[in-house]
Amino acid sequence: MLKFKVGDNIKVTAGKDKGREAKVERLFPKEATLLLPGLNLYKRHVKGMGQEKGGIYEIPRPYPFSKIALICPKCKKVTRVGLRVIGKEKVRICRKCNKEIDTK
Ligand SMILES: [Zn+2]
Numbered sequence: 001m002l003k004f005k006v007g008d009n010i011k012v013t014a015g016k017d018k019g020r021e022a023k024v025e026r027l028f029p030k031e032a033t034l035l036l037p038g039l040n041l042y043k044r045h046v047k048g049m050g051q052e053k054g055g056i057y058e059i060p061r062p063y064p065f066s067k068i069a070l071i072c073p074k075c076k077k078v079t080r081v082g083l084r085v086i087g088k089e090k091v092r093i094c095r096k097c098n099k100e101i102d103t104k
Contacts, residue, residue, distance in 0.1 A: 001090050002027065003065060003081040004034055005102075011078050012039065014067040021071065026062075033062035074099040 004010065008024045022036040041058040048054030069078045072094040079096040092101040 001083060001092070002029055003092070004068065004070065009071040009073065010036070010068045011071055012036075012063070012067060013069045013078075015040070015063075028062055031062065032065045034065065034068065035060055035062050039063070070094075070101070072096060072099070073101060 004024055004027060006024050006027055010022060010024060012018050012020045017039045020039055022039050024034050025037045026035040028034065037060065040061045040063055042061055044057050044059055046054050046057055070081050072079045074094060075097040077096045079094045082093045082095045083090050084093045094101055
């Protein structure tokens with residue numbers, strides 16, 4: 001089970017965007033990275049070819065999980081994610097307030 005899900009509110013804990021908050025847009029479980037809209041942008045210079053316009057495009061680069069902390073939807077604090085087994089299901093819990101993060 002992954003620590004993060006699409007739609008989670010997170011805080012960046014390292015790098016140039018440290019302290020910024022964002023919502024997870026995409027997850028790449030194999031790489032253990034996730035995409036945050038508008039963060040970790042890098043500029044790519046594209047040469048104009050034929051009909052296509054050249055210019056500088058800003059493309060978001062995925063963040064490694066290690067630079068991200070979850071903001072608990074219950075206590076609104078930055079927290080680490082724990083796992084708890086309830087019956088046959090694993091649920092994510094907040095290590096700060098011990099509440100389940102995902103409510104159905
Ligand atoms: Zn909490």
